[in-house]
Amino acid sequence: xxxxxxxxxxxxxxxxxxxxxxxxxxxxxxxxxxxxxxxxxxxxxxxxxxxxxxxxxxxxxxxxxxxxxxxxxxxxxxxxxxxxxxxxxxxxxxxxxxxxxxxxxxxxxxxxxxxxxxxxxxxxxxxxxxxxxxxxxxxxxxxxxxxxxxxxxxxxxxxxxxxxxxxxxxxxxxxxxxxxxxxxxxxxxxxxxxxxxxxxxxxxxxxxxxxxxxxxxxxxxxxxxxxxxxxxxxxxxxxxxxxxxxxxxxxxxxxxxxxxxxxxxxxxxxxxxxxxxxxxxxxxxxxxxxxxxxxxxxxxxxxxxxxxxxxxxxxxxxxxxxxxxxxxxxxxxxxxxxxxxxxxxxxxx
Amino acid sequence: xxxxxxxxxxxxxxxxxxxxxxxxxxxxxxxxxxxxxxxxxxxxxxxxxxxxxxxxxxxxxxxxxxxxxxxxxxxxxxxxxxxxxxxxxxxxxxxxxxxxxxxxxxxxxxxxxxxxxxxxxxxxxxxxxxxxxxxxxxxxxxxxxxxxxxxxxxxxxxxxxxxxxxxxxxxxxxxxxxxxxxxxxxxxxxxxxxxxxxxxxxxxxxxxxxxxxxxxxxxxxxxxxxxxxxxxxxxxxxxxxxxxxxxxxxxxxxxxxxxxxxxxxxxxxxxxxxxxxxxxxxxxxxxxxxxxxxxxxxxxxxxxxxxxxxxxxxxxxxxxxxxxxxxxxxxxxxxxxxxxxxxxxxxxx
DNA sequence: CTTGCATTTGAGAGCGCTCTCACGATAGCC
DNA sequence: GGCTATCGTGAGAGCGCTCTCAAATGCAAG
Numbered sequence: 001x002x003x004x005x006x007x008x009x010x011x012x013x014x015x016x017x018x019x020x021x022x023x024x025x026x027x028x029x030x031x032x033x034x035x036x037x038x039x040x041x042x043x044x045x046x047x048x049x050x051x052x053x054x055x056x057x058x059x060x061x062x063x064x065x066x067x068x069x070x071x072x073x074x075x076x077x078x079x080x081x082x083x084x085x086x087x088x089x090x091x092x093x094x095x096x097x098x099x100x101x102x103x104x105x106x107x108x109x110x111x112x113x114x115x116x117x118x119x120x121x122x123x124x125x126x127x128x129x130x131x132x133x134x135x136x137x138x139x140x141x142x143x144x145x146x147x148x149x150x151x152x153x154x155x156x157x158x159x160x161x162x163x164x165x166x167x168x169x170x171x172x173x174x175x176x177x178x179x180x181x182x183x184x185x186x187x188x189x190x191x192x193x194x195x196x197x198x199x200x201x202x203x204x205x206x207x208x209x210x211x212x213x214x215x216x217x218x219x220x221x222x223x224x225x226x227x228x229x230x231x232x233x234x235x236x237x238x239x240x241x242x243x244x245x246x247x248x249x250x251x252x253x254x255x256x257x258x259x260x261x262x263x264x265x266x267x268x269x270x271x272x273x274x275x276x277x278x279x280x281x282x283x284x285x286x287x288x289x290x291x292x293x294x295x296x297x298x299x300x301x302x303x304x305x306x307x308x309x310x311x312x313x314x315x316x317x318x319x320x321x322x323x324x325x326x327x328x329x330x331x332x333x334x335x336x337x338x339x340x341x342x343x344x345x346x347x348x349x
Numbered sequence: 350x351x352x353x354x355x356x357x358x359x360x361x362x363x364x365x366x367x368x369x370x371x372x373x374x375x376x377x378x379x380x381x382x383x384x385x386x387x388x389x390x391x392x393x394x395x396x397x398x399x400x401x402x403x404x405x406x407x408x409x410x411x412x413x414x415x416x417x418x419x420x421x422x423x424x425x426x427x428x429x430x431x432x433x434x435x436x437x438x439x440x441x442x443x444x445x446x447x448x449x450x451x452x453x454x455x456x457x458x459x460x461x462x463x464x465x466x467x468x469x470x471x472x473x474x475x476x477x478x479x480x481x482x483x484x485x486x487x488x489x490x491x492x493x494x495x496x497x498x499x500x501x502x503x504x505x506x507x508x509x510x511x512x513x514x515x516x517x518x519x520x521x522x523x524x525x526x527x528x529x530x531x532x533x534x535x536x537x538x539x540x541x542x543x544x545x546x547x548x549x550x551x552x553x554x555x556x557x558x559x560x561x562x563x564x565x566x567x568x569x570x571x572x573x574x575x576x577x578x579x580x581x582x583x584x585x586x587x588x589x590x591x592x593x594x595x596x597x598x599x600x601x602x603x604x605x606x607x608x609x610x611x612x613x614x615x616x617x618x619x620x621x622x623x624x625x626x627x628x629x630x631x632x633x634x635x636x637x638x639x640x641x642x643x644x645x646x647x648x649x650x651x652x653x654x655x656x657x658x659x660x661x662x663x664x665x666x667x668x669x670x671x672x673x674x675x676x677x678x679x680x681x682x683x684x685x686x687x688x689x690x691x692x693x694x695x696x697x698x
Numbered sequence: 699c700t701t702g703c704a705t706t707t708g709a710g711a712g713c714g715c716t717c718t719c720a721c722g723a724t725a726g727c728c
Numbered sequence: 729g730g731c732t733a734t735c736g737t738g739a740g741a742g743c744g745c746t747c748t749c750a751a752a753t754g755c756a757a758g
Contacts, residue, residue: 064483134413
């Protein structure tokens with residue numbers, strides 16, 4: 001309405017609405033700063049009657065603790081960094097990642113921690129590292145699809161760090177991570193295929209240099225070996241629909257019977273669909289299909305794809321939970337695997 | 350490797366790796382604290398030779414300014430909040446939103462500002478408001494699909510706030526927002542249909558209580574009226590594929606000639622596709638289709654959908670840019686519209 | 699009624715930084 | 729050469745909070 005000054009209250013112009021301080025609350029409540037501090041931090045040793053008086057003053061002044069001052073004095077920042085390597089950020093539109101981030105944010109909104117999201121490009125990784133090490137955060141969460149981004153793994157030695165997704169090489173024993181139980185999910189999906197009567201079950205596996213690709217293949221093998229079935233029907237893809245189609249083509253070209261396929265993700269399964277139809281085969285009549293991820297690709301195929309749902313939201317929440325526990329000095333498991341659940345749809349009858 | 354203590358350096362146990370302070374840098378460089386501060390903040394009035402000495406000391410100690418102390422002393426937090434109403438967060442997997450967030454983060458990574466992401470549920474909106482007003486952030490960005498979430502609009506009076514997406518009622522003159530130029534994008538897509546020879550152009554509009562729905566319809570009208578074409582071929586949808594299919598069905602049931610359709614988003618366009626094929630019509634032979642959003646739905650149809658691409662990444666960056674300008678006391682436009690660009694694909698020849 | 703102990707409260711010293719102000723040094727001027 | 733500007737630098741006072749430590753209070757026991 002007026003000029004452009006009111007839009008910048010930081011300047012402290014106009015009414016000079018001073019933000020209330022601990023001091024002011026103390027004065028109003030007729031106690032000392034220390035006591036107010038105790039109430040604010042819910043220390044047990046304060047007389048109930050005093051607590052009320054202080055809370056009343058806080059309410060009246062609409063007091064909010066100043067984070068900076070608190071953190072300076074307590075040497076705790078109450079800030080958690082969410083580090084997103086830029087390579088992953090490119091895939092930010094990836095629903096999986098976005099949902100993980102959401103889970104993290106939601107979990108933290110119930111705590112006193114604040115989420116600091118930072119995208120670290122290759123070029124500025126040194127800046128990021130410095131920021132993290134400079135005592136500006138209490139801990140860090142690193143979410144990444146690429147295990148190569150574990151250049152941040154060394155961070156774990158001087159700052160609590162929790163990774164989303166397990167590193168390819170688990171030798172970095174000092175680090176903490178939360179991941180989806182890929183192997184169990186894949187084993188479950190494969191078991192479901194077996195239960196529906198399939199006996200010649202192939203898999204379109206993911207890249208074997210990615211934990212998700214590796215573990216899902218392992219899960220498939222686990223179920224097959226449990227039943228003594230043939231484990232030779234493996235073709236690799238790179239998680240794209242095209243690679244799924246190619247892999248399916250190679251599988252069918254083998255000329256051996258195939259009545260079920262477990263694809264390591266929904267994209268590849270969707271790719272496989274087109275090839276199956278090309279060959280005049282039906283789903284699930286001739287071949288039952290199961291995928292992994294539970295995303296748009298699987299839900300829009302005809303018939304809808306049976307798939308392994310990942311608890312991405314819960315994964316994020318768990319990451320945050322583990323980190324907070326770590327920061328607060330509790331002992332926690334280095335590895336946490338989140339259970340998946342099978343979403344049975346028409347592609348497996 | 351050892352116990353679980355080393356994983357929590359915050360405790361300050363073990364080697365007690367003290368974080369270097371300004372004081373230490375000053376001592377090492379043989380100058381006063383004030384001078385180091387000047388160098389760190391690149392004040393112009395420091396002798397070059399001294400600057401070097403200080404930078405040298407900073408390098409040697411691996412010094413990083415303590416954010417809390419700095420913010421306490423300067424009364425600036427260098428923190429920008431990204432407020433995501435929970436209703437929007439539910440749609441976090443929405444690529445549009447995720448990309449906007451990414452644009453914001455990326456822009457800020459080049460500044461001295463830090464991004465604080467917070468999801469505010471209805472229940473905790475008071476907590477969020479307090480946090481924002483409590484001097485913990487220098488400004489806030491509010492991203493939301495629902496104009497109803499502008500309960501945060503009042504924030505603008507005491508804190509610099511920039512909204513992503515324009516509010517439905519623009520009377521809140523004091524607020525700043527950045528939006529995609531929906532009307533221009535829609536007008537452009539429609540103009541493209543005209544250019545390819547279409548004369549009977551319908552539209553599947555979005556909800557008229559959402560700015561995006563409203564403005565895209567306006568854009569369609571603008572182009573048609575410019576050419577003196579019939580503007581009666583309007584059916585409303587709610588941005589879902591199903592609603593698009595229904596709207597298309599209603600349009601075709603009118604029994605009047607239609608040779609082009611502008612759908613207010615790709616999802617509805619995809620829904621319309623199925624109905625068009627059901628009726629034995631071809632795309633673009635009988636009917637040319639254009640959408641809006643440029644997402645997965647449009648790119649996977651057959652033929653691929655001509656659509657309006659939104660600069661979501663740039664939108665986020667612009668929001669951050671406007672907010673930073675605002676914080677720094679500069680005068681900026683209240684309204685910023687980001688240009689869209691038309692992605693011509695096979696659905697319009 | 700005094701002594702001792704537990705428990706609540708207050709005083710005060712920082713946390714690491716910014717920023718005002720005053721100082722000494724250099725430069726420019728008549 | 730003495731005078732006033734100009735400039736770079738340092739001293740020191742906080743910013744709002746936490747936390748230690750001591751004082752004050754209350755209460756049970758002697």
